[in-house]
Amino acid sequence: MASHRRSSQSGLTQTVRVTVLSAAVATAAAAMAPPAVARPGDTARDDRSGGTVKSQVDRLYEQAERATEKFNEAGERAGALRRKVAEATDRVARGQERVNHMRTALGMIAAAQYRSGAVDPALQLLLSSDPDGYLERAATLDRVSDRQGEQLKALLGAQRALRQERTEAARMLGELEQTRKAVEHHKREVESKLATARRLLNALPEADRRAYARASRSGGTRTLDHAGGGVLGGLQDLTAASGRGAAAAMAARSAVGSPYAWGANGPGAFDCSGLMQWAYGRAGVGLPRTSQAQRYAGRHVPLSEARPGDLVIYRDDASHVGMYVGNGQVIHAPYPGARVRYDPANMMPISSVTRP
Template identity: 45%
Template sequence: MAAHRRPKQRNLGGTAARTALTVALAGAATGTLFEGAGHADPGSTPERLKAKADTLYREAEEATERYNGAKEAAAEARTALDGLRDEAARRTARLNAARDALGSIATAQYRAGGIDPAVQLALSSDPDAYLAGAEYAERAGSRQVATLAGIREENRELAQLRAEADGRLAELTARQDELARHRKAVREKLAAAQSVLARMAPAEQVAYASGDSTPPGRADRDDAPGGAVVADAPNPRAAQAIAYAYGALGKPYVWGATGPSAYDCSGLTQAAWRSAGVSLPRTTYTQIDSGHRVPRSQLAPGDLVFFYSGVSHVGLYIGNGQMIHAPRPGAPVRVAPIDEMPFAGATRVA
């Protein structure tokens, strides 16, 4: 089925353009794109400054993907820890109930003329000592034996759960430390990129923000950028993912964002495929393994396309050598050629 008609493009201009740019930059780092405007560095050419900013933004994106991974792992560790604590609470309640039952037996025996030595040992802090002694087991009734066996098993499982919870707590702490490191790295790289941009002349800053490819703007599904016809999607799910990505055009890049008002690169592809009922992992380096690899010569609309040797960037292929992606802070979601970055691989998820 055809995924798209020829998309019409509506460029942002005037107040709308200024508003979109301001929103995009707000998510990038503290300060604005035009900090230091009018103070271009006479010792650096625009090409060198652009290359330096590109490098810093790419490094920031690599740190962002590591941040995303650490954040996901921390959330998983927190969920697991909460589950273990809940289970430990349930088992503690059962253990207390079993001990209360033994207490009732002891009370009854006392009223009848004394407490059975076996029960006395059972109520001690070491019920295993009772069960280890065959002579005591023989003196206990079947009910006591079953109750004591249950207590021993609950004690064993409770100790195991507490040990697992301690391990998960240590893992969570480590993940939170890792998260803080990656957050700091992202912010430092973004701040450095902003510093480089501040050395550009105002016109160069505007040109860099708009990018060299299709100008940012919201397109519908009637016209493709540059007048190219978007290829048919191979199936309804791919068509839905592409439609979602088109709906995100013009929205700002914000590191760590997964929509619906802003995205980073893997957040956009995850959200697009989620709209089609397909669950993707959070990061570029896990998304590349979420389906089966396809060679560049066999790309189809809806495929995930990855870039750079560290697989630090991803876009959604829409056909004819084009993709929709969230480029970097200051550059909203847009259509771009896949040739503008070093190609690292592609994955088909449906």
């Protein structure tokens, strides 16, 4: 029976291996592709104005961040599909094993009947020297035939179920391949945006590059003056709303200084949603992978009531996320080239605050 499992798994497993291999080839091809460049008109504007370059780079990073979250979402879906394909492969193997076992049992019954001789029961009764014994044996044979009929029905049902499992497994493999292509598409989009942003930054004077690196996402200062009022003027350096929030905020603080890497969720590098997922994972709480999903991973609270550990979701499309840590500040993974750091919570438009 073990041999049946191995043989039935091999077809689907080989298909999965081919899919994974094709993904590796596509990834290598994407990595070898030449980086995208800005339009000629952009270059002229870049050379004249550092402020224009900064706005362009900010826009490119924002677009890359959106593509990164789509990449994360597609990658998470691909992982779930791989698990489903593996489960379907195992179900197909078990179904094939069951069918083989049932076929073997029915074959044994058929062989036994053949050896006993398929003689007309009426003639056997006439020739029998022990009619009573024959009638008893005939009744047993009828019961065997009834049981065989039930086994045949069960075999047919098992074969139908096996076909359905194979069809579902093949469907999921096709869906996995489409998802893999989506992952590669978003990967190329991110790499293109980041390559253009790097080219623009590298064209700036060194002093301007250092100034950009020091600036927050909004170009503001690294601290927030509570006395200045405004939306965050009433926020205090409060304690966390829960033990898990406090633990997550502590984990986020420990990640300050770690490099940004798109698609990364720790422990050595992070993108924005990856940092949130890792920090709450250290607190024993599972968060979804993307900032869009993290927006709904808890209770929404007013910004004025934000506590350490709360997730601050940015932009209407929820394409960036940071963790509120008190004193009007968040910790977040800003963009490639920058490290995990503190920034003002109002560094960009806030769409919601979520308390996991």
